[in-house]
Amino acid sequence: MLTDRLQLFYERSKSWKQLWFLYPKIKSAGTLGIPIADYTKIVFGANGYKNAGRKLHELLRDRYHLQPEMSAPDYVILMTMLTDTEEGFLRLEAALSEINDELECGSLVWERTASAYSTAFVPLELVMLPLEAAEAPVIQVPFSESVGKISAETVYVYPPGCPFLMPGEKISEELLDVVRYYRTSGMELYGMEDETGEKLLVIEN
Structure with missing residues (x-):
């Protein structure tokens, strides 16, 4: 079996x-x-x-x-x-x-990494339900300036294709560090209106 x-x-x-x-x-x-x-x-x-x-x-x-x-x-x-x-x-x-x-x-020599970040799940605070976020007014901001704001978009990398950020979740510094890790590893962000992955829709305060 x-x-x-x-x-x-x-x-x-x-x-x-x-x-x-x-x-x-x-x-x-x-x-x-x-x-x-x-x-x-x-x-x-x-x-x-x-x-x-x-x-x-x-x-x-x-x-x-x-x-x-x-x-x-x-x-x-x-x-x-x-x-x-x-x-x-x-x-x-x-x-x-x-x-x-x-x-x-040591016969197989691979470069070591000092990074503490990986594609592991980063727990985020859910501030509002996704449906509420979908109906709220939004603005677009640089991802690098999004800490503390509430996401209005679903963001994921592929593989594995599982979202690491959902509408209604509050963006943390830890999540931003993981996003930087994704970028330096050559991974692309998907699900955002901005196809470059540089800007994110967030809930307007």
Whole structure:
């Protein structure tokens, strides 16, 4: 069963100290056994390395002939299927174990990063409901000057395509730092009226 094989994979992954994994809670609900979490996606990256997601993507594809679904500067996403074989999982585990060992011993030399920011979720204060924000008067301001203001737009990067800012949320300095990180990592902002990503619609005071 795929869930059992993934549980074994995640258990083995805990020994790869140079890599991190997003561990889903694999469990079922109801009599039909429908998964609560989307356990078919394996999301992982390398600890403290610049553009590790891109590098892992290329390494898995070019050296090991394993094709990831997508990657971002911080992480890689692999898709698993019911038809995946034991041989396929063993190939993946061997590849990741080798990459981990090479990072650990220094034979694989990647640039370290001192950045504390990643594509992780930044909790924001919800000041008004999205519907209320949609009906409020708005003005456009430079993103760099938006701290303390209430967003009137949905903003996201792709991948993964999940919004990190929603209408009605108050913009924090921490969020602005993450936006700067996205830019320096070469990621584009989507969902804004300003296609350059430099200006943001906010609620007019």
